[in-house]
Amino acid sequence: MKNTFSVLRISGLIALAIILAELTIETGDQSVLEVYPIFWLVLGVILLLAIAIEVSVAALDKTLYMSLKPDDRAAYDAAVAVREKNRFAWFKETYDKLLDKKPIENEDEIILDHNYDGIKELDNNLPPWWLYGFYASIIFAGIYLARYHVFDGATQKDEYLAEVAEAKAAVEAYKENAKGFIDANTVELLTGTEDINAGKAIFSGNCAACHKIDGGGGIGPNLTDSYWILGGGIKNVFNTISEGGRAGKGMVSWKTDLKPEEIAHVASYVLSLHSTTPLDPKEPEGELWVDPDARVDEVKVETIDSASIEIEMSYEEE
Numbered sequence: 001m002k003n004t005f006s007v008l009r010i011s012g013l014i015a016l017a018i019i020l021a022e023l024t025i026e027t028g029d030q031s032v033l034e035v036y037p038i039f040w041l042v043l044g045v046i047l048l049l050a051i052a053i054e055v056s057v058a059a060l061d062k063t064l065y066m067s068l069k070p071d072d073r074a075a076y077d078a079a080v081a082v083r084e085k086n087r088f089a090w091f092k093e094t095y096d097k098l099l100d101k102k103p104i105e106n107e108d109e110i111i112l113d114h115n116y117d118g119i120k121e122l123d124n125n126l127p128p129w130w131l132y133g134f135y136a137s138i139i140f141a142g143i144y145l146a147r148y149h150v151f152d153g154a155t156q157k158d159e160y161l162a163e164v165a166e167a168k169a170a171v172e173a174y175k176e177n178a179k180g181f182i183d184a185n186t187v188e189l190l191t192g193t194e195d196i197n198a199g200k201a202i203f204s205g206n207c208a209a210c211h212k213i214d215g216g217g218g219i220g221p222n223l224t225d226s227y228w229i230l231g232g233g234i235k236n237v238f239n240t241i242s243e244g245g246r247a248g249k250g251m252v253s254w255k256t257d258l259k260p261e262e263i264a265h266v267a268s269y270v271l272s273l274h275s276t277t278p279l280d281p282k283e284p285e286g287e288l289w290v291d292p293d294a295r296v297d298e299v300k301v302e303t304i305d306s307a308s309i310e311i312e313m314s315y316e317e318e
């Protein structure tokens with residue numbers, strides 16, 4: 001028994017040392033033991049010290065005991081026995097109270113009258129731990145009923161919607177404050193010469209390798225036609241450049257290399273290439289893009305052959 005307590009004390013001390021170190025030393029997601037292997041050494045020292053203390057205390061105990069007179073020894077032994085006996089008395093009492101079981105020798109007090117082919121039934125009290133749990137659940141149900149069905153408390157859905165609204169407001173506030181913040185929702189087509197030239201510089205530096213310097217297409221699709229795999233218009237093109245194309249196709253996300261403003265420039269430049277005639281254009285890929293915001297006054301459809309048509313749309317400038 002004594003040894004068990006020594007082992008428990010020492011393990012507790014080691015565990016405490018580890019927990020304290022984890023709480024006080026900043027190591028991110030990793031454990032202290034991974035980041036500072038020297039900590040193993042510290043633990044080793046603590047372990048040795050703890051063992052030394054346990055051993056010395058035990059030895060001291062023994063020496064004192066030996067120095068006692070036989071009468072005193074008996075008194076000491078008796079005191080220790082009482083202490084041992086009462087050590088877990090509180091736990092044991094609580095445990096017994098929570099079960100409220102009749103001791104087996106008193107079972108005849110609660111045995112019921114009937115007898116089913118020799119099988120008899122005891123009328124035990126309900127175990128208090130269960131009974132109190134039951135009462136607690138009744139109280140909980142009452143509060144729940146009142147809160148959500150009588151006083152219309154916020155449901156999970158309401159809470160979720162409130163949180164989303166809060167987060168949206170925070171995003172809006174952030175966009176207001178971050179001057180020049182551009183994303184796929186707020187981007188506008190730029191047409192100024194300076195902007196287009198800035199876009200052109202980015203395009204020839206980063207994009208021409210795959211899309212050709214004139215946008216005619218190579219590894220990447222033709223950017224001058226009206227057909228888009230990932231959607232045309234400034235918002236879609238901005239989004240494609242920022243987030244990349246379909247996985248494995250070769251068009252990577254550029255948002256880590258280019259600032260939002262630069263993506264807006266190069267996207268505007270790409271759109272300025274529309275309807276130009278590249279040297280060696282790639283076949284159109286994707287779908288014909290019609291700007292959903294465009295006010296179309298007239299649509300002309302011409303059949304070229306059984307597989308293709310040409311669509312011309314015009315609208316009057318205000």
Ligand code: HEC
Nearest residue numbers: 206207210219220221228229230231240245246249250251
């Ligand atoms: C490594 C080659 C490569 C580079 C470099 C590259 N692209 Fe692409 N790009 C592609 C490929 C391949 C696709 C087709 C993606 C798909 O099919 O999902 C594509 C698609 C696109 C699209 C959409 C076309 C459509 O039809 O929807 C745009 C716009 C685009 N790229 C612009 C750019 C811009 C701007 C740059 C430079 C910042 C760039 N690309 C750099 C290979 C490249």
